[in-house]
Amino acid sequence: MPDIRLEGLTKEFKEMVAVDHIDLTIEEGEFFSLLGPSGCGKTTTLRMIGGFEDPTEGHIYLGGSEVTGLPPYKRNVNTVFQSYALFPHLNVHDNVAYGLKRKKVAGDEIKSRVHEMLDIVDLPGYEQRRINQLSGGQQQRVALARALVNRPALLLLDEPLGALDLKLRKTMQLELKRIQGDVGITFVYVTHDQEEAMTMSNRIAVMNAGHFEQVGAPQDVYELPATEFVSGFLGASNLLEGEIESVNGPTAKVALELGATVALPADRLPTRQGRIGIGVRPEKIHIQDASAADASSRANAIEAMVRMSTYTGVSTSYECRTSDGSPVVVYVQNLGSSSVSIGAGTRVRLSWDPEHTFAVKRVAKAEDDGDKTATAMEGART
């Protein structure tokens, strides 16, 4: 049963469209993340679900019934705010009990439910503490308890870990995931941190400029980014220009600008013909000294020159340039102590599996225009 459904949801502010006709269905019990850079509309989307912002257009359904236009207190949704928004004049118990009191839950039940919730968020016995006596991480847990104690159908979290230091963030990420599993409530999580989104979510919606670029499981979004934006936003990626040469059953061949031809599964092509971007993640590439290359079984291969190699402990990263000047980054895990790094200036052969190849639409108009003038000038010269 879908827990939440957004239909053509749009929010326009003065002279600016924050959220642009998005459609989305989130299933019950999912940990769903809205991921994107600041200003992409993810928080506005969350605020519309919570009832803090009225959509300009579109509909919001919670558990099958429409809630568009309802005030926050009439929605079975609770929110963990970015700044926690804990009431400073109340102690921990009264903060957590605030929602239950509004629902006129009996005093004894309030007490036991607050107690139980503080156990779940790992703050047992903190009832009488004042908010300003708590650390950032503890405040974050109280904010979570205050929302979850109401047993909402849906919990909204607006960058709740943004104010914590890195180590605490990592701990809280796992903690949040555990708590979500324990309570079984649907979480909608807003973040700009791609690693955080991937660590915690069942599914991720990558947002940009008010619309969804791609919605899918973390692996899908990372391994097979649908657009240039997604490939660039989630981790490092290499994109090479090319033109579709042939589609032969399940396999397609693309002629790269720099000369080589690469293969990839045909169902990954965004179009059947024309110019596209061919991508591959840095850790999927095999790097070899060109002189010692063994032309291994990996079908896709290009030639490049190493410009810089950087040792980072776990791995070594190589910044290479292809013959047409495109940058390609390669990560190689440091497996053995004897592994000799390839120095700058070395000619190398970069190869990878067709299975690891993805394709995105070329959207960068300005670059296309630039290419056209370049070819025109070449034509003039010949």
Add this chain to the structure above:
Amino acid sequence: MTEMATATATQPKALHRASAWLHRRPKLRLGMLLGPPMAWMLVVYLGALTLLFLTGFWSQNVLTAEVQRTWGLENYQEILSSAAYRTIALRTLGIAFAVMTTDIILALPVAYFAARVARPTTRVLLLLSITLPLWSSYLVRVYAWRVILSGTGLLNWTLGKLQLGALDIEYSNWSVWIVFSYLWLPFVALPIYTALERVPTSYIEASADLGAKWWLTFRRVVLPIAFPGIVAGAMFAFALTLGDYIVPILAGNTLFIGNVIYQSVGVANNVPFAAAYAVVPAVIMGVYLIGARKLGAFEAL
């Protein structure tokens, strides 16, 4: 060339040495910084208060009206035993509380609207209209109210037009109450506005998110958080009413604490009695401030 260099170098050197010397003596530095304002506070304010209190123990020669610098409790005894002075003190206290309460009730909705609902332009206009009266003379405003409240004034003219009869409140405690409430409203409204404006929007959203409607959010979240600011604002109305003697003269027909003091000094030349009676509002204010402190009003200033 070298001479010039040494000449310019010596002065900074001396300064450097002095600043280094001071740097090693933080207590002396603190004393030098706090000395002047503390001296001001002690001499001008507390000193004057103490002198006032002590003057109250002197007395006035009944025949010559000269001040006799002999110690005695007569003034304080008279204030405590005389029903008239007790009535005046209680009347002043009562009006001060009434004015304070009225101003809070009038200021809260306006301040809330300006702080949390109004758009920026409306907000500026509202705040301007609240503070605008302060730009005109206090006396002009009091006389304006006398015109409004007089038997044939605007108030009765309006009531007559509405077929509601007429009110005879000219020169009464009612008119004193109304004029005081009007005069001190800006002093109450501005601190309340600041207090309400400082309540983070996320608290209000969180309260709504947890199931509270507007009124409950106002009562359970906004009001408790803004409360110290409200007490701070109310303090102005209370203290200013307690000390004023012009409005009772111009708009009232009874005596207030200020009038008794004014008459004792100006008419009767009985400074010791005036001093003793001036201790009454000082004590009331002291009790009020202790109460306000308990309520956390000073953290909001």
